[in-house]
Amino acid sequence: MIRSSKGEFSSSTAIVTVSTGVLASNQIEFEPALPAPWRAAIEIERMSESDALDFILARLEKVLGSGIRDRVVTSSRTRWGCDPHVLGSYAAALPGRSDARTQLAATLGGRRLFAGEATSKAHYGFAHGAYLEGKAAAERVTAMLSS
Numbered sequence: 001m002i003r004s005s006k007g008e009f010s011s012s013t014a015i016v017t018v019s020t021g022v023l024a025s026n027q028i029e030f031e032p033a034l035p036a037p038w039r040a041a042i043e044i045e046r047m048s049e050s051d052a053l054d055f056i057l058a059r060l061e062k063v064l065g066s067g068i069r070d071r072v073v074t075s076s077r078t079r080w081g082c083d084p085h086v087l088g089s090y091a092a093a094l095p096g097r098s099d100a101r102t103q104l105a106a107t108l109g110g111r112r113l114f115a116g117e118a119t120s121k122a123h124y125g126f127a128h129g130a131y132l133e134g135k136a137a138a139e140r141v142t143a144m145l146s147s
Contacts, residue, residue, distance in 0.1 A: 013144060015113045015137045017130070020104075021080075021087025030112075037103045038114075052077060090125040091118035105133070110144075113137045 002009040022028065053075050060068045080089040093100050098121070105119035115137035116130045123129025 013111050013113070013141050015115050015134065015141060017114075017116045017134055017137075019086050019088045019116070020091040020118045022085075025087050032109075034108070038108060049077070091116075093124075107140065113140060 002011060002014065016023075016028075018028065023034075053072075056075075057069055057072065078089055080086050091101075101119055101121055101124060104114050107113050115133040117124050117126060117133065119133045120126075120129035123132060
């Protein structure tokens with residue numbers, strides 16, 4: 001059963017294509033709850049503007065020297081993480097956790113599929129990765145419903 005502000009819908013399968021930020025925010029309730037491996041695959045980074053700038057400048061200083069701070073006049077970054085409908089721009093696996101993409105792409109309970117750039121091993125972070133993963137999930141659903 002799928003419940004939304006538009007009503008209730010019944011379906012034997014579902015493809016979930018929201019960002020990992022939306023999944024991590026718990027705005028979507030899953031029954032039964034997502035198993036631990038799926039929850040562990042959902043990673044989100046939240047930094048303030050000043051913390052993000054300090055983070056980047058500290059790394060640039062290691063490569064370019066301490067004078068780099070004086071050369072940075074202004075900075076900006078996207079704020080997709082603040083958009084309540086998106087909560088992030090793309091998924092970033094922690095070092096050593098690229099297997100999280102495979103886990104997130106696995107069919108859950110034989111009926112729920114997750115798709116998007118976060119499930120792509122080759123094209124993560126790109127729109128075409130999201131498209132290809134969505135198409136592959138739709139093909140898996142078609143095969144499941146045909147058998």
